[in-house]
Amino acid sequence: MTRVSRRRLLGTGALTAAGAVASAAAAPPAAARTAPLSTDVVIVGAGLSGLTAARDLVAAGRSVIVLEARERPGGRVYGLPLGDGTTSEGGAEFIGPTQDRIAALAQDMGVATFKTYNEGKNVYYRSGKRSLYETDGLLGAVPPDWGVIDLELALVTLGGMIKEVPVGEPWKAAKAEEWDSQTFYTWSRSNSLSGGARFLMDAFASSTLSVRSQEISLLYLLNYAASAGNESTPGTIDRLIDTKNGAQESRFVGGSQEVPVRLAARLGDIIRYNAPVRSIATGSDGVTVTADGVTVSAKRVVVAMSPAIAGKIDYSPALPANRTQLMQRYPMGSIAKFVGVYDTPFWRADGLTGQAVADSGAIDATFDNSPPDGSRGILMGFMNQANIRKLDGASADEVRAAGLESFTKLFGDKAANPRSTAFQRWDNEMWSGGGPVGVAPPGALTAFGPALRAACGPIHWAGTETSDYWTGYMDGAVRSGERVAREVHAAL
Amino acid sequence: MTRVSRRRLLGTGALTAAGAVASAAAAPPAAARTAPLSTDVVIVGAGLSGLTAARDLVAAGRSVIVLEARERPGGRVYGLPLGDGTTSEGGAEFIGPTQDRIAALAQDMGVATFKTYNEGKNVYYRSGKRSLYETDGLLGAVPPDWGVIDLELALVTLGGMIKEVPVGEPWKAAKAEEWDSQTFYTWSRSNSLSGGARFLMDAFASSTLSVRSQEISLLYLLNYAASAGNESTPGTIDRLIDTKNGAQESRFVGGSQEVPVRLAARLGDIIRYNAPVRSIATGSDGVTVTADGVTVSAKRVVVAMSPAIAGKIDYSPALPANRTQLMQRYPMGSIAKFVGVYDTPFWRADGLTGQAVADSGAIDATFDNSPPDGSRGILMGFMNQANIRKLDGASADEVRAAGLESFTKLFGDKAANPRSTAFQRWDNEMWSGGGPVGVAPPGALTAFGPALRAACGPIHWAGTETSDYWTGYMDGAVRSGERVAREVHAAL
Numbered sequence: 001m002t003r004v005s006r007r008r009l010l011g012t013g014a015l016t017a018a019g020a021v022a023s024a025a026a027a028p029p030a031a032a033r034t035a036p037l038s039t040d041v042v043i044v045g046a047g048l049s050g051l052t053a054a055r056d057l058v059a060a061g062r063s064v065i066v067l068e069a070r071e072r073p074g075g076r077v078y079g080l081p082l083g084d085g086t087t088s089e090g091g092a093e094f095i096g097p098t099q100d101r102i103a104a105l106a107q108d109m110g111v112a113t114f115k116t117y118n119e120g121k122n123v124y125y126r127s128g129k130r131s132l133y134e135t136d137g138l139l140g141a142v143p144p145d146w147g148v149i150d151l152e153l154a155l156v157t158l159g160g161m162i163k164e165v166p167v168g169e170p171w172k173a174a175k176a177e178e179w180d181s182q183t184f185y186t187w188s189r190s191n192s193l194s195g196g197a198r199f200l201m202d203a204f205a206s207s208t209l210s211v212r213s214q215e216i217s218l219l220y221l222l223n224y225a226a227s228a229g230n231e232s233t234p235g236t237i238d239r240l241i242d243t244k245n246g247a248q249e250s251r252f253v254g255g256s257q258e259v260p261v262r263l264a265a266r267l268g269d270i271i272r273y274n275a276p277v278r279s280i281a282t283g284s285d286g287v288t289v290t291a292d293g294v295t296v297s298a299k300r301v302v303v304a305m306s307p308a309i310a311g312k313i314d315y316s317p318a319l320p321a322n323r324t325q326l327m328q329r330y331p332m333g334s335i336a337k338f339v340g341v342y343d344t345p346f347w348r349a350d351g352l353t354g355q356a357v358a359d360s361g362a363i364d365a366t367f368d369n370s371p372p373d374g375s376r377g378i379l380m381g382f383m384n385q386a387n388i389r390k391l392d393g394a395s396a397d398e399v400r401a402a403g404l405e406s407f408t409k410l411f412g413d414k415a416a417n418p419r420s421t422a423f424q425r426w427d428n429e430m431w432s433g434g435g436p437v438g439v440a441p442p443g444a445l446t447a448f449g450p451a452l453r454a455a456c457g458p459i460h461w462a463g464t465e466t467s468d469y470w471t472g473y474m475d476g477a478v479r480s481g482e483r484v485a486r487e488v489h490a491a492l
Numbered sequence: 493m494t495r496v497s498r499r500r501l502l503g504t505g506a507l508t509a510a511g512a513v514a515s516a517a518a519a520p521p522a523a524a525r526t527a528p529l530s531t532d533v534v535i536v537g538a539g540l541s542g543l544t545a546a547r548d549l550v551a552a553g554r555s556v557i558v559l560e561a562r563e564r565p566g567g568r569v570y571g572l573p574l575g576d577g578t579t580s581e582g583g584a585e586f587i588g589p590t591q592d593r594i595a596a597l598a599q600d601m602g603v604a605t606f607k608t609y610n611e612g613k614n615v616y617y618r619s620g621k622r623s624l625y626e627t628d629g630l631l632g633a634v635p636p637d638w639g640v641i642d643l644e645l646a647l648v649t650l651g652g653m654i655k656e657v658p659v660g661e662p663w664k665a666a667k668a669e670e671w672d673s674q675t676f677y678t679w680s681r682s683n684s685l686s687g688g689a690r691f692l693m694d695a696f697a698s699s700t701l702s703v704r705s706q707e708i709s710l711l712y713l714l715n716y717a718a719s720a721g722n723e724s725t726p727g728t729i730d731r732l733i734d735t736k737n738g739a740q741e742s743r744f745v746g747g748s749q750e751v752p753v754r755l756a757a758r759l760g761d762i763i764r765y766n767a768p769v770r771s772i773a774t775g776s777d778g779v780t781v782t783a784d785g786v787t788v789s790a791k792r793v794v795v796a797m798s799p800a801i802a803g804k805i806d807y808s809p810a811l812p813a814n815r816t817q818l819m820q821r822y823p824m825g826s827i828a829k830f831v832g833v834y835d836t837p838f839w840r841a842d843g844l845t846g847q848a849v850a851d852s853g854a855i856d857a858t859f860d861n862s863p864p865d866g867s868r869g870i871l872m873g874f875m876n877q878a879n880i881r882k883l884d885g886a887s888a889d890e891v892r893a894a895g896l897e898s899f900t901k902l903f904g905d906k907a908a909n910p911r912s913t914a915f916q917r918w919d920n921e922m923w924s925g926g927g928p929v930g931v932a933p934p935g936a937l938t939a940f941g942p943a944l945r946a947a948c949g950p951i952h953w954a955g956t957e958t959s960d961y962w963t964g965y966m967d968g969a970v971r972s973g974e975r976v977a978r979e980v981h982a983a984l
Contacts, residue, residue, distance in 0.1 A: 181706035183934045185673045214673035214709075215821075215935035276806075278770065308820045312804050314768075314922075321826065321920035322884050328800045328823035328925060329707075329933075334813065389939055392814050428813035430806075433820060441821075441933035442675045443707035447881055 047075025050304030052481025069276035073264035079257040090424035096249040099475035123356035147196035168468025170223035179219035210333030304462040326448040332434025334385040336425035338403035340418035345377030363406035437472035539567025542796030544973025561768035565756035571749035582916035588741040591967035609860040615848035639688035660960025662715035671711035702825030818940035824926025826877040828917035830895035832910035837869030855898035929964035
């Protein structure tokens, strides 16, 4: 939560770029709207991947222009206005162990982290019954009966399969075809018998990816878990879902948005906002990238967007078939966040972490999103895909009522009267198309996976979907930006 | 196969529209490029669905402008040039029983039909062994062993499930969630044991939809088969796959392209070619549709395209989330056709129909595409998705060699030396994005299915994907055009 001035948000702050800035890119906006610009590299998208690529290419002495559709940097990293001049996390927010690259970037930007509040018990709400549990992770949530064994066996099996996946290249797994031929739903039903285990495996897919477990291939899920690590620490399901020692362990002081906002400010005027790219034409000596109000010719272009949104650009000549088909087969999740602001984090006094898992109501998972000093309480609830569908077309009042009904069911009557609420859904965000990440339905990775990253002539691909480690996370976005910068630099 | 003059292909022939033509639409092209046009209805896409909608709306007294990205009408219906001034079928080509609406349209256009050549035996090539069989359909292809029983039992089970699907609204089936949670691959493995049965079920998905069986939800497959009928005749798998009494029963004299080309000619100058639509803006009193070189304001717009391609247009304000998400979840198949032209249809003399099914080589299914009088022989081979992937980036010579190797394996050495060959792949066609049809991966229909047809304010949706009966076929395209014309007319 932080106060962000419009000036900083738009990346036109006083900081100047550390590296070289193309002189053409520094031309005044008025000129940009009439004369085509020229640069070494155009980067499409000022999310973390695009900004990181720009940083590295500028540092390597390349001239760069970044074209961003929105009037702000950050993409799926976004500070949601709370109506009083402050913001809270509207998009990606957490950072955890092995997420080294976002950690390094944040440190470089002077953005500190603090531990996610995690003291006390979690709430488990299922079949109309509310109970509390202590342990992190899926196992802790299951009532102590044979369902624990059922789930544990399934997780052990999954864990073994995860180790067989070459991170970032799951199509090379020995059993890739078998695993890519079924949904995670099919696998979980074939490998568990209890309702509790099945519910928690669905909740795992749903809360991690904001899709239903039938939408993703088993192979995709396995790679996603294998991706939750780094070069020296293999990924695991636990690291994906845990708070302590997991991907939700820490948050950013001032909000995750501080990282892209500061990086964008440092890059300065090489970023053009309100410039959605409409077409990329490849010619004999490079590319011509046309956005609203500006046209740029360059030697290379980096498309730093999810595959689904990259597919909206008009490419000429047409991209290779496998890339065209991939972009039709990598749909986004339907993530949404509902926020309640309270005078105090009252659940803490009740011995609760603020974390919950629920099988009914509009909200299926919650976190304590209060500021580091706990000076006020902010409860954040995820609305998963099945739930958000029911709120298609709902009024703001209806969304508020549904969100508070969930909060009250999970945390008691004190949750009923927040100081304010806020709501951010990503599935109708034109420039994201959904969130947190693009997912692969069955059959996509084995037939089209290599097209995720393979450059098409002078067109290079970035974005968290293209990362080996921590795909779907801010860390993956930064890694993809660093990878594509090396790739482009080597090709120039 | 027919000679098509460029003048007719461009729809600028001498025939005048039977109904009213908007005066604005009749303005000379030069004016159109500078001043915005105005009309009752804009139709995006001059495929069969868009043309049919235009025909009906014009007949109802509405002014209409059709904007088409290509320089020709027909969309996925296309006459593939053979290099000598003639064409053969490059896209949708067959017509069969219960396809009443394409039949009526063709009759109205004066395009006659003739029976697909179907005398003699079919070729079955599997595990390196070539055999012949007589009966139409999957069962006839299985060697006479217990595999026949295995497949028959699976087909009986499938047939029972197909009857439980409400055609065009499969998400309303009692078991919709169960059937939409798994791939057809998963179902076929759970419901058959023999390699022969499994191969033929995969071949069914692959040859019908040009996707692998793991890419589609079981529910989608069931609806596709349920859709293969009309209001008085329930759909069946047999009607999908059979030649005699099935969807491949007949062809069009002069080529299927004759139907849209003649209809376009009749509609005349209300169709604008080379006008890909880039944006649709909805305002208080209608829509503004912007295409390359022309902007049209209208009361309503019909987007007569597959969901995947409709998703490339920029909509403002953003479409409802469920429609946005649907368009990310309806990928196209990867159909391709390879054609060999011979002095005679030599396979007929060998007692063969020219139809084959194969498990290896570049071509997995073939048909006799010779002209009605058999004055020369034209063999057509489908290259399915798995095979076409291997030809990504292949040269024309490599494609030709791979195609002729398949033909020779299936029909003998006489196939090795055609007079000429031709090749049409759809998966890199910018304005189709694939073919024959958009398919639903698991989870899409139950969560997003209703968004296929539901109008978004003044934006209406057509295309064969939106049809109840014969979705994926020319008949479905015509039905969708007729349905959307009624819908728009009622709303105006």
